[in-house]
Amino acid sequence: MDFADIYDRYFDKVYNYVRYRVRLADAADDITARVFEAALGKSDTYDPAKGNEQAWLFGIARNAVADWGRARGRRAEVPLDGAFERPGSDPRAEDILEGREERERVLAAAAALDERSRDIMALKFSSGMTNREIAAMTGMGEGNVGIIIYRAVRKMQELLGGSKAI
Amino acid sequence: MSENEAAELFNGELDALLRDGRPPFPSHDEGLIRTAAALAAADFSGDSAVREELRARLAGGKERAGVPALVVEVFTGAAFKMVFAAACMLLLVTQVARRPGRAPSPPEPAASLPAPAAPVAALPRALPAPPRVFPASPRPVPVPGDGALFASIPMSAPRGEPLGAFPIGSAGAGSPIVTAAAREVKADGGTDLVMETESVVLIIERRATSYEEFFDKRTI
Numbered sequence: 001m002d003f004a005d006i007y008d009r010y011f012d013k014v015y016n017y018v019r020y021r022v023r024l025a026d027a028a029d030d031i032t033a034r035v036f037e038a039a040l041g042k043s044d045t046y047d048p049a050k051g052n053e054q055a056w057l058f059g060i061a062r063n064a065v066a067d068w069g070r071a072r073g074r075r076a077e078v079p080l081d082g083a084f085e086r087p088g089s090d091p092r093a094e095d096i097l098e099g100r101e102e103r104e105r106v107l108a109a110a111a112a113l114d115e116r117s118r119d120i121m122a123l124k125f126s127s128g129m130t131n132r133e134i135a136a137m138t139g140m141g142e143g144n145v146g147i148i149i150y151r152a153v154r155k156m157q158e159l160l161g162g163s164k165a166i
Numbered sequence: 167m168s169e170n171e172a173a174e175l176f177n178g179e180l181d182a183l184l185r186d187g188r189p190p191f192p193s194h195d196e197g198l199i200r201t202a203a204a205l206a207a208a209d210f211s212g213d214s215a216v217r218e219e220l221r222a223r224l225a226g227g228k229e230r231a232g233v234p235a236l237v238v239e240v241f242t243g244a245a246f247k248m249v250f251a252a253a254c255m256l257l258l259v260t261q262v263a264r265r266p267g268r269a270p271s272p273p274e275p276a277a278s279l280p281a282p283a284a285p286v287a288a289l290p291r292a293l294p295a296p297p298r299v300f301p302a303s304p305r306p307v308p309v310p311g312d313g314a315l316f317a318s319i320p321m322s323a324p325r326g327e328p329l330g331a332f333p334i335g336s337a338g339a340g341s342p343i344v345t346a347a348a349r350e351v352k353a354d355g356g357t358d359l360v361m362e363t364e365s366v367v368l369i370i371e372r373r374a375t376s377y378e379e380f381f382d383k384r385t386i
Contacts, residue, residue, distance in 0.1 A: 007221055012211035019210040029216045040224050106208050125205045128184040131177060143170070149180070150173035157201040 003043055006053055007036060013054070013126050014061050020122035021065045023107045031068050035061045055137060058127055062119070062137075109159040117152040124149055176202075 014035055019028040038060050046056055110118055123134050131149070135142040175194050180202050182190045193199040211217070347362045356373020 004221070004225055007224065011214075011217060011221075012209065015211045015214050015217075016209060019213070025210075025213045025215070028210070029214055032214070033216055033220050036220060036224055100213075103208060103210055103213075106205065107210070121205075124180075124184075125202075125208070128206075130181060146177040147170065147173045150169070150176050153176070153180075153198060153202050153205070156205065157198060160201065160204075 003040055006039070006057070010054065010057050011036070014057055016126035017058065017061055017122045018065060019107065020110050020126060021118060022068065023111050027068065031061075031064050034067075035064045038064065051136075054127055054129070055133060058123060058129075059137060105160065106156075109156045112159055113152050113155065117148050120145060120148050121152045121156075 011032070015028060015032045018031045018035070019025070022028055022031065035057065039057055042060070046053070050056070051059075110121060113121065120134055120138065123129055123137070124131075129137075131142050131145040134140075135145045138145070140148075172195070176198060179190050179193055179199050183199065183203055184206055189196075189199045189203045346364060347360075349360050351358045351360050353371065353373065356371065359370040359372060361368045361370070
């Protein structure tokens, strides 16, 4: 296993997943570092028969986020302070994502989701896993995963102000 | 259209979006799939402040960890074990084969210190003579018998007081201890056995006891 190659291929995905979950950049850096440190330590025990590298890494990432939440004595998320404000106009979602402020609004909208939905949305949009892979990882049914994603995207669409106008 | 049907349609389009990198049009819900496309395009990794530093640190750690791992791998490999076993066998066979025909040479007589060099000779004559390192008359080294692998090292005779005779004899004065009387006495929780001798009274306590009397039982 070429760890440097894995790092280069998955750093962005893992960071984005963690950032969706915890929102704060500093915390995301800290947790992502722990994920790759743990992955490096466990690289000798990685068994391709049990799943691909991505599923293995995201399994570690999910545990790291849960540990972080437990260590902070709260749910693995940040408060909704300064979450987002509905835009006065009807901006397109693509425009919203331009720039740091827009990314913060996306994270705030994700933070408004319940923890399970945020976990699944983060897995889906950061890793591109299929619903079947997410179901296998989370222990939920594939259909249930699909419903959760559908409802979460619809809710984020409303929160971001892009509902029917996008 | 039910929510399940809408979700199924949406997830099919979402998978196509994530696979192809662009939203499928026409879509059954263009607003929703546009939002999904925007979420899929969101990349926060540029905010990371540790990416390069972490990569360098982990790569360094991997390289450092690689050296001992390589050493361990070499010294625990099957090839190394075979070579080590062969070397041990060769050493053993060599030792056994050469022992019977070669008796060890007798040790050198009492060692004499070399004559001091010129600068040392210039020291005052009052310096004491150096002590002798070896005994004056070393014991001869026995030649091992057939099949013996080791020769004993010459050593001086053991010193010290001779061992006493066994069994140890009487200490002399004094009378042997004689039990003058013995009786049982009812005591709290049992019976005591009282034995009297000429000079002392011994009481042997016999009663029911419990685990806690002997051991300090701590409970969290």
